């Protein structure tokens with residue numbers, strides 16, 4: 001007992017870092033001791049972990065790299081763009097620690113959690129050359145336009161019925177339908193909710209809750225034998241057969257009407273079914289890959305658009321500038337993907353939102369080292385360490401960004417003396433989609449959808465604060481970081497242009 005206590009007292013990073021694990025390099029990795037057994041688990045399990053970690057790192061002078069313990073799991077977090085790049089782009093960090101929830105939801109065979117190896121490389125190849133190939137993203141534009149038009153009509157209806165609009169439910173319906181269209185080739189009538197749509201919504205919601213829940217047993221495995229407060233295991237057991245039956249039913253429908261030639265606008269099921277030889281996937285693997293796309297695509301697009309709109313409501317000058325850009329460059333016609341590429345202010349507004357409200361402030365899913373990794377600052381991260389990048393801390397660091405708390409799209413406008421920063425993983429000062437071999441494969445689809453929808457929301461409406469419900473920028477961290485209180489606003493029609 002006394003040896004245990006002494007070890008804990010002298011171990012920076014807590015007991016998962018005992019035996020000098022944090023001192024293997026020429027410089028040791030600083031970090032909080034936390035509590036015996038639990039480490040920093042209790043301080044990070046509830047609330048806003050990105051903010052807590054940022055303030056711990058700054059208090060301990062450990063922004064480059066900080067070691068801490070989540071129960072028995074040794075973890076490092078970097079809040080520094082240079083060290084973050086070394087971690088994310090290192091071939092020894094191409095694995096992810098797989099949580100119990102992801103395993104139970106079959107995600108160990110999906111792109112996000114499959115270990116670095118032949119199978120994962122195959123999935124990434126399929127993703128880049130088939131699912132997210134530029135020509136396929138372009139061919140799905142009519143679907144994006146259709147879902148947006150339905151959303152705009154829904155907004156008009158709600159505004160005239162209630163005098164205000166709760167934007168979130170429109171965005172969620174549009175993004176679920178949009179991703180269902182791209183992945184399964186299926187769209188639902190959101191105005192008249194069918195039983196199938198209701199079930200699907202429930203399944204997605206349940207999956208989000210389970211995946212996003214902080215499960216103590218991931219870090220204290222012995223706890224699962226007597227502590228399961230949210231009946232997590234039972235809930236998985238109920239959800240997984242539903243998911244399998246829904247997705248395999250859809251795959252079967254596609255098999256029956258199989259065509260030999262897969263067109264550019266084919267959905268993901270048709271694409272996967274058309275693969276042959278080395279690329280052919282087993283049915284269970286297809287289910288895992290397809291279901292993961294629904295998860296990853298739906299909430300990120302909806303919540304990022306909600307953050308953008310909240311910023312535009314609170315910054316009327318920026319909203320007006322965006323409307324001027326749209327009026328000058330697009331005029332009276334409907335906005336298209338091609339127009340969006342030529343709207344630098346719109347791109348800057350999206351980038352600035354990704355900077356202030358990165359949807360994955362800790363880049364959502366951590367990485368795992370497969371061998372010792374030597375860093376340029378002389379610290380060494382031992383094998384089997386979980387690593388996180390605190391993207392939120394980097395994008396709010398005054399040493400990296402001038403006036404980091406101010407929403408200022410001009411910082412990205414070259415014409416206004418700003419810098420056209422690439423957000424796709426090449427510049428770690430702003431890498432909301434991660435970087436390196438595990439960078440988000442859906443980044444182009446995500447940005448193209450959010451940009452088009454914001455452009456259309458702004459082209460057709462003037463967005464005004466609801467005097468009875470102030471815009472509240474409080475966050476809640478689930479699977480992604482979203483607005484704690486949904487945005488409630490007034491939408492004033494600007495024109496009578498068709499959607």
Ligand code: HEM
Pocket residue numbers: 088111112113124292293294296297298300301304359360363364365366432433434435436437438439440441442443445446447
């Ligand atoms: C605003 C939209 C989005 C954001 C901010 C976002 C962010 C991220 C981040 C931070 C990662 C981890 C990257 C890393 O470890 O370096 C990731 C991974 C991933 N994302 Fe996205 N994402 C978005 C949209 C999408 C969409 C639309 C899809 C698919 C339909 C998608 C599918 C995935 C997958 C499959 C992975 C795992 C990649 C792997 O481990 O190899 N994401 N995303």
